[in-house]
Amino acid sequence: MRCRYQQNERKYDGVLQRGWYRGFIFNADFPVPDSAVAVLGLFYFTDKESSRLTSLVLFFFMGDTVSGDLPPERRQGAAPVSKRAKYYTRGRIIMEFMTGKTEKKTVLISDILSGEYEGKEVLLNGAVHKIRDMGEVAFVVLRTREGLVQTVYEEGTTTPELKELCEEAAVTVKGTVALEERAPQGFEIRAVSFEILSKPVEPMPIAINKWKMNTSLETKLDLRPLSLRNVKERAKFRVQEGIVRGFRDYLHSQGFTEIHSPKIGARGAEGGANLFRLEYFHKHAVLAQSPQFYKQMMVGVFDRVFEAAPVFRAEKHNTKRHLNEYTSLDFEMGYIDSFEDIMEMETGFLQYTMKLLETEYAKELKMLGVTLPKVDEIPQVRFDKAKELVAEKYNRKIRNPFDLEPEEESLIGQYFKEEMDADFVFVTHYPSKKRPFYAMDDPEDTNYTLSFDLLFHGLEITTGGQRIHDYSTLVDKIADRGMTQEGMEQYMMIFKHGMPPHGGLGIGLERLTMKILGEDNVRETTLFPRDLSRLEP
Known part of the structure; x- marks a missing residue:
């Protein structure tokens, strides 16, 4: 310079x-x-x-x-x-200018476990999780981002006075590392001093320092910013992080490019009435039901794309499996030979992710008592055949020939678990009547589509399939549905100018997390749920 x-x-x-x-x-x-x-x-x-x-x-x-x-x-x-x-x-x-280099003064649990810190003095940050006063000695358990750490407070040696410490105070402890098999991490810190960085002004309204919070789901959700501090609640979302990480890592390894599509648009991708409508600078707009149109547009650019982002459905369902806002793991891929290529890609993602969870999230899985599902092979069955199997084995009438009822999904999952010890099953060839206009019909029987759902323990977690890539075929199907192209000019443009055979899917992150963890309500695996009755926190 x-x-x-x-x-x-x-x-x-x-x-x-x-x-x-x-x-x-x-x-x-x-x-x-x-x-x-x-x-x-x-x-x-x-x-x-x-x-x-x-x-x-x-x-x-x-x-x-x-x-x-x-x-x-x-x-x-x-x-x-x-x-x-x-x-x-x-x-x-x-x-x-920031250099990205800082001299680290404090240590983490992982530092102590991987280094030679026994007998050495360290500084460690954390929140006071629990205080067990034994008289002359007290155990002050700190909660850090990596887990719980036991520190030993000795009266007359450690400063400040024990009464100055309280649960949820943010502190920096200074002390000596000592091995202790009975401590949470196999070591403890014999404290010399606690520097109090901040203290709460009110007592905690919920017992977050207990292993299991004995309270209702509604109370947990009302107090969500606090209930998430519970180590088991927190562990759920560490596992969820691992799922998203696996999704990204695996698709990157398969040549996919991550995209970020808009969530406010002029119209929905799926059609129907389940749209959240809003005013947009004196124009009508909707919240995105799906990134579908944008995924297909970007196939013409990158061939293979993916996105992990929120979607919005104005469905008036008040069930344990429905949300009005959820995170969708979407991908779209070009130059496919058949819709089975998409199913193979999802199988690869699940195999990779389960291995990642097993190796890098073992602590959280153990804490939550989770046994990961089997994904060596995933069986597949046609939609019509699945209905027949369930009706025959469980003596059940087929009431809706065009879609699977929740009870049918559950029984299909039960059937394949009993017969093949399978945790997942692909149900293929859904009726054209129940699939969006862009779904490719089966050339052997146009009443059905080259599409699928993935069921996990009897719950649909994925919908996907091959899309129509030929402009004339798409125009004809739009007309057959009684639809118009008004508002879809940008979408139709990509087919006018050439698109490869392609397809993709969307996975409900919260549902997938729920089934992996064995929860029975999707709100348990949603950070801040949005449903019919909940708009905050």
């Missing part, structure tokens, strides 16, 4: 306490009063190893004061750069 002033320029290099600096000192080429700035110095600080810029410093050279800040070896023979100032006397930081 050089300034444009070349006259009387003199370059200095040196070492200051805060880091390496380089810069220029130059004269002001205009008359100034005695009290004004006579000479300016612009210095920039860099990281010694990478030479990355960390900050800019503007130095002001005032009056005739001579500073002793210049190193002695630099003073000898250094020509004055101004009649009014020989060396810099003070500076002002005008810009700071």
Whole structure:
């Protein structure tokens, strides 16, 4: 970094306490009063190893004061750069840059478990989870992002007084690491001091420090910002994080590109009346039911795309399996040979994700008592055949020939678990009447589509299939449905200008999490549920 002033320029290099600096000192080429700035110095600080810029410093050279800040070896023979100032006397930081490098003062549980910390003094941050006062000794359990840590408070040795500590206070503990098999992590910290960073002003309205909160789901949801601090509640969403991580990692490995589509639009992708409508700058708009149109558009760009994002359904269902806002894991892929390519991709994702959960989320799975499902192979059955199997085995009448009732889904899951020990089953070839207009019909029987649902323990978690990619075929199907192309001009454009054979799916994240964890209500695995009766927190 050089300034444009070349006259009387003199370059200095040196070492200051805060880091390496380089810069220029130059004269002001205009008359100034005695009290004004006579000479300016612009210095920039860099990281010694990478030479990355960390900050800019503007130095002001005032009056005739001579500073002793210049190193002695630099003073000898250094020509004055101004009649009014020989060396810099003070500076002002005008810009700071973050380097991404910080000197870590505190440790994490993982640091202690992986390093040689026994007998060493450490600093650790956490919230006071529980205090067990035993008299002269107390156990202060801290809650950190990696789990619980037991610290030992000794009266007369540890500061401050125990009465100053309270549950949910944010603290930094200073103490010595000691092995202790009975402690949560196999070690404890024998505290020297607790620095109190903040204290609650009210007692906790719910017992979050108990292993299991004995309260209703409604109470947990009303107090959601607090109930999520419970270690078991928190563990559910760590597992959910692992599912999304597996989705992203696996699809990236298969050549997919992540996209981010808009959630406000002029019309819905799925049609129907289950749309949330809103005013958008004096225009009518809706919240996205699905990223379907955008996924297909982007197949023409990247071939393979995915998205993990919220979708909105204005369905007046008040059941344990329905939400009005949920997170959909969507992907769309081009140049497929058949809709079975999509099913194979989902099977690969599930296999990868279960392995990821098994290896990197074992602590949470153990805490929640979860046994992961089998995904070595996933059987598939046609829609009409599945209905017949259930009707025959469980002596049940087929009432709706065009869709699966919740009880039928449950019985299909039960059937394949009993007959094949399968946790998942693909139900294929759904009737065209119950699938969106863009679903490709089966050329062998156009009453059915090249589509599928994935059932997990008898609950639908995925809907997918092959899409129509031929413009004329799509136009005909829209007309057959009694629909118009009004409002779909941008969508139809991609087919006018060529699209490859393609298809995709959408997975309900909260439902998938619910079934993996063995919960019976999707709100248990939703951070902040939105349903018929709940709009906050």
